[in-house]
Amino acid sequence: MNKIEIVNDKIIAKQLDDSITVSSALNNINLRQIKIKITKDTDLTIDYSSNENTKLDFYINISPNVTCNLYENKQLGNYKLGYKYYLDKNSTLNIYKINDVTNIKELLIFNLNGENAKVNYLLKTISKNHEKYDLMVYHNSSHTISNLINHGVNINDGQIDFTVSGFVPNGKKDCLVDQKNRIINLTNNVCAIKPNLFIDENDVIANHSAHIGKCNDDEMFYLMSRGITYKEAENLIIKGFLLKGLNNYQDEMNEIIQKYWR
């Protein structure tokens, strides 16, 4: 599998075939920009770790008729990351992301530029401090699809903020805009989800869901009615919540779960 390893703001290793080109340079304000172009169907893993304040800007282009599975795993450190995705006609980008970091701010902008472009995005994060995610999806062509899932578990001094916005301009028909956001908050800290749908076209299917709270009482009752303690029931629910949908990162997520919910 294609792989890029980033430590702090530098690419320290890459293993890529001819489906991917990567360039990296500092811009005029000394911010590192990483440009990735995907030209053939492929999988790409990006592993991050950081022991300082890491700032990076990504520009990711998906060529027409190409499907890319992008796996991201962030560990440790403080991050401030910007992502701009450009999806051409008939391209599909599937993103699976797990974050287990100290602090993080992410700004993600998805540009669905070509007809039938599709993005599926899944984030699983465990927040111990401040985490802020701003996602914007621009449906710049007809028949484009966005499915965004943001799942966070808030522990210790954690605080999570998801702002998720979908834009469909007038004339961009038959788009599907879907976002599901959920935070299991195991603290008394305030978390926020701001789902926004800016739709100027009638011929659109748009859905959003937002849920912040402790574990569901009925689910807890069901598990406890089988002899499982409150703590064990909570651990099972969180484990299920974090592992669901993460086929490629089961081992990594299991390690993280072991760390916090032994």
Next chain:
Amino acid sequence: MNTLKIDKITVKVNDKIILKNFSLTIKSGEIHAIMGPNGTGKSTLTKVIMGDPNYQITKGAITFNDKKINDLKVYERARLGIFLGMQMPMEIEGVSNADFLRTALRSQNENFKLYSFIKELDSQIDKLKMDKDMIHRGINEGFSGGERKKNEILQMHLLKPKVVMLDEIDSGLDVDSLKIVGNSVMEYYEKEKPAILLVTHYQRLLDYIKPNYVHIMSDGKIVKSGDASLAKQIEKEGYDKIKETSTKVQEEIK
């Protein structure tokens, strides 16, 4: 011999009284069926016995083998051997049946053996005609109504409770599945002789699970008790007629 005694309990939820001065004693080897119109407190009764924190006992006591369990937590009651097969079993995304059952069995038995668990699980899955892959799926995730009910019965077999409460276990089951579930409950009954409390609307379940006692509930209390023939009478005459007769008798006694 295990005895579950519900002694003159009054139960409320959100300031509304659901059960009034309710009493019932169930012993090992007995099968009690509770019937009655919708909204009379049948499901509340099972949830109160299980310890659902949404329901508050304001008067009376529930004892299990003479030990008061009013203040025990849900999992503590389960560990005593009380089991509730729910009317609408929860779907819990991402938590696999395997993980769930292993955790439940480990919590009840420190000497839990994985091999025996798998063997018994496979055998019960076959008997209940369930999909073998269900064990790797999330709890009740994508299960039909019938599959959910079979999953409850599967859990009953694995957890081996001393008191089995089944709340409308027949709803959502087709005729074949009803037979499978009914026979499976009776197989467990013959082997373990638990105390069984069934909540049902229909006589058809009682064709397979033969009750020793049938109770009719109305307005939060038992208004009439009898043997299995009472269920047949209900099917023939309806609740209203039986309630009428029962009220007349009570008035005459007064």
